[in-house]
Amino acid sequence: MDFLDNAIDKAKEVMDIACKKTNEVVNTGKQKFDVASLQNKRSKDFEKLGEIYYNLIKDTEIGDEDTKILVDEINRKNAKISEIKQELNNAKCKRICPACGAAIDENAVFCQVCGIKLTFEE
Numbered sequence: 001m002d003f004l005d006n007a008i009d010k011a012k013e014v015m016d017i018a019c020k021k022t023n024e025v026v027n028t029g030k031q032k033f034d035v036a037s038l039q040n041k042r043s044k045d046f047e048k049l050g051e052i053y054y055n056l057i058k059d060t061e062i063g064d065e066d067t068k069i070l071v072d073e074i075n076r077k078n079a080k081i082s083e084i085k086q087e088l089n090n091a092k093c094k095r096i097c098p099a100c101g102a103a104i105d106e107n108a109v110f111c112q113v114c115g116i117k118l119t120f121e122e
């Protein structure tokens with residue numbers, strides 16, 4: 001009988017260890033998720049802080065060489081974004097010539113490139 005009791009105790013012990021390990025895995029999974037989530041939120045805070053700082057210094061001489069390079073980079077990207085948005089806006093007012101594929105004014109009667117007479121779709 002002692003042998004059986006010992007075997008049952010041993011089995012319980014193994015089960016406890018297995019359960020503990022499972023809980024550890026679950027906990028580390030949650031911790032890893034929490035870390036990733038906090039890092040993501042912190043990145044957004046850094047981004048906001050960067051924007052605030054950029055707006056403070058963009059028209060000044062404040063900042064070291066690295067900061068000035070970054071401000072220039074942002075200015076260049078802002079200019080490019082405005083340019084592309086303008087192009088997108090212009091594209092909205094255009095349609096494509098069915099004959100030559102050129103972008104033409106929405107209300108043009110003739111294609112400005114190939115001269116074909118344009119019809120208006122409903």
Ligand SMILES: [Zn+2]
Nearest residue numbers: 097100111114
């Ligand atoms: Zn055309």
